[in-house]
Amino acid sequence: MKLAKTVMSLTLGLALSASVYADGAAKFAQGGCTACHQPAVDTAGPSLKAISAAYKGNEAALISFLAGKGAPKLATGRFAGQFETLMKPQVANGSAKWTAAERIDVAKHIMKK
Ligand code: HEC
Secondary structure (H helix, E strand, C coil), X not given: CHHHHHHHHHHHHHHHHHHHHHHHHHHHHHCCHHHCCCCCCCCXXXXXXXXXXXXXXXXXXXXXXXXXXXXXXCCCHHHCCHHHHHXXXXXXXXXXXXXXXXXXXXXHHHHCC
């Protein structure tokens, strides 16, 4: 009985952690982020691959950025000056209003690319 309970809670734990990732992707799409961010190619905004490379080993800074703290790292080159016009409103009206857990899920979704 004790073993059955352990197995059940392990299975539940796995199902939950799998759904956390799925939620990050869903939140990213539902937040309108996919309009400007594709997985591997730069479009209106940098690709998720480029973002995850810029934040490699520093997921905490990405989570802070989504909360509206910290300077953008990718507002250079063809994206120079676009933080203020294109990206900042997405943080102010979007990700900064999400729950902390949602920002973590989305950061994990981005860092997987
Ligand atoms: C209208 C187009 C547009 C939309 C919609 C958009 N972004 Fe962006 N995003 C950009 C542009 C342009 C940049 C590059 C400038 C910059 O780095 O801030 C960027 C950069 C970023 C960065 C890198 C920040 C850095 O350090 O430079 C992250 C993370 C990001 N976006 C997340 C999001 C999320 C999450 C959403 C949805 C809530 C979103 N974006 C919606 C255009 C957009």
